[in-house]
Amino acid sequence: MYSSPSPLLSARGSGPALLAVGLCWLAVLFDGLDMFIYGSVLPHLLETRTFGLTADTAGDLGSYATFGMLVGALVAGTVADRIGRKKLMVSCVILFSLASGVCALAGSVTVFGLGRTLAGVGLGGLLPTAISMVCDYAPRGRGALVIGLLMTAHHAGGILSAYVAKWLVDPVGWRAAFWVCVLPLLFAPVLAKLLPESLSFLVAKGRGEEARALAERYDVEVPAARTGSTADRWTSLAKLFRGDEWIQTLLYWVASFGGLLLVYGVATWLPTLMRAEGYELGSALSFVVVFNLGGIVGMLVAGRAADRFGAPRISALWFALTAAGVFLLGVHMSTTVTMIVVFLTGVFLNSAQTMIYATVSIRSDADHRATAVGWTSGMGRFGAVFGPWLGGRLLASGNGDWGFTAFAIAGLSSMVFIGIAALRSSRQEPTGGERELAAVH
Incomplete structure (x- = not known):
């Protein structure tokens, strides 16, 4: 063709x-x-x-x-x-x-x-x-x-x-x-x-x-x-909890919760938290531009890195680097250094969550892979709801300085959970065609 x-x-x-x-x-x-x-x-x-x-x-x-x-x-x-x-x-x-x-x-x-x-x-x-x-x-x-x-x-x-x-x-x-x-x-x-x-x-x-x-x-x-009826889909869901699989499933879900908490918490509060760190509004909005430029680069880089080194490793490493970057944003540095940190944080943060989905796809059996990825994404959405709320509560209580720290902790938790889940699984990673199933944000 x-x-x-x-x-x-x-x-x-x-x-x-x-x-x-x-x-x-x-x-x-x-x-x-x-x-x-x-x-x-x-x-x-x-x-x-x-x-x-x-x-x-x-x-x-x-x-x-x-x-x-x-x-x-x-x-x-x-x-x-x-x-x-x-x-x-x-x-x-x-x-x-x-x-x-x-x-x-x-x-x-x-x-x-x-x-x-x-x-x-x-x-x-x-x-x-x-x-x-x-x-x-x-x-x-x-x-x-x-x-x-x-x-x-x-x-x-x-x-x-x-x-x-x-x-x-x-x-x-x-x-x-x-x-x-x-x-x-x-x-x-x-x-x-x-x-x-x-x-x-x-x-x-x-x-x-x-x-x-x-x-x-x-x-x-x-x-x-x-193919497959609604009953078949529920059967696929039940397979995620058979034997010791429930541990693996919950690890993926909790990792996804922390990942989307981090993504949407930072997306909502980045300009406000940067203003709280003493930057002017124009500079704070410039950070949004740089952050999303990093996101574009990260989306193009993460897949290639995962193909070479494995999605589970990249997911865990990306979350560790994200946590470090988010934590550093709470330290007032020169504008140039801060811009670099914001860019790198955008590179890793916005693709780290995608690598969770790739890991779930890779580590799941073919007959319930779509169900595993879908439910991991769905459970993560609750983190997306919680992230903006958490940032608001921290600022309202006068603990805005802890905002970046809290989001960094979420990144570290996702790193730990996806790392444990990957270590518990000994399945062989498939090739590119199966990874395409994981490309859902």
């Missing part, structure tokens, strides 16, 4: 395939913008006491979005199976864009919190759906690479959020930043018109001819039909 294994895409069908992947990339870019915008404007909201906001209520608001993401991620698969992944992606873009409008118009903290919760539902539903879409339209043998490229869009959105806050918050006001997050509404019709339907969905619905026609046009393979 491919004339050469070296290009990312073959000549035949490369245009349509690039279009499909590019549309998903833009959707995830807007997802990242909406996710990070709250943390970018939070220092201003706290300084101006908007809505009478305090550190503890700000932490609660941060958790509302991540709780919404938990709900969105849990229901995305069921909804996508009913209406299709394309319609779900368009619906998610519309939902989090309109929810940002609610935030921009909010006259109370209650309405603002409702907006952030609804935005979280859309954000949580979009990312796994977009990953599934690019898996369908990625060239054979390039799925992991294309997923890695897709995930850079999330961090590009984080960079964009920092610039939106720097350019608009002081001269215009914080509401303008959320109005920018409404603009993806204009992208929704483009997505609806140009994005093809998921091949997996078409096959599952018995629309094989339509799937084959799309696969021929995009020069990709038709995915195999899914």
Whole structure:
């Protein structure tokens, strides 16, 4: 099918395939913008006491979005199976864009919190759906690479959020930043018109001819039909707790909890905590840019490192380096040194969690691998809810100096748990095709 294994895409069908992947990339870019915008404007909201906001209520608001993401991620698969992944992606873009409008118009903290919760539902539903879409339209043998490229869009959105806050918050006001997050509404019709339907969905619905026609046009393979009932999936879940497997399963879950606590805690509170360390608002937002640049580099580097040294080792090492970097952020250093530390922390933090999923995929039997990865991700989402809340409570109690320390401890705990889980398992690591199952954020 491919004339050469070296290009990312073959000549035949490369245009349509690039279009499909590019549309998903833009959707995830807007997802990242909406996710990070709250943390970018939070220092201003706290300084101006908007809505009478305090550190503890700000932490609660941060958790509302991540709780919404938990709900969105849990229901995305069921909804996508009913209406299709394309319609779900368009619906998610519309939902989090309109929810940002609610935030921009909010006259109370209650309405603002409702907006952030609804935005979280859309954000949580979009990312796994977009990953599934690019898996369908990625060239054979390039799925992991294309997923890695897709995930850079999330961090590009984080960079964009920092610039939106720097350019608009002081001269215009914080509401303008959320109005920018409404603009993806204009992208929704483009997505609806140009994005093809998921091949997996078409096959599952018995629309094989339509799937084959799309696969021929995009020069990709038709995915195999899914097998297994709901009862089968529950059987796969039960296998994760048979014999001594329950220990392994819980280790993965706790490691994922600490990892996502760290990811979303830092994402929400980084600008505010840097302000508390004495940096100006502009510098604090510049740290967000550098942090997400590191995230982009990390996503591109981690997979290659895992292929060479093994995902379990890289996951444990990445969390150790993340913990060291986060801890150092609590020490006031020169701006240049701090920028370097922030960049390196972004490199390791944003891909360390992904390596947990890779480890679970590698160490799980094929018949319940998807269930193991899915539940590890789901349990980790509770850490995503807890992280923003924890940062707010520490600041509210006057212990903001402990914020970076607390997040560093979470990183160390994930290092320990994933390390123990890897040591307990003696299974042989599979090759790249199976690792692509782990590329879920």
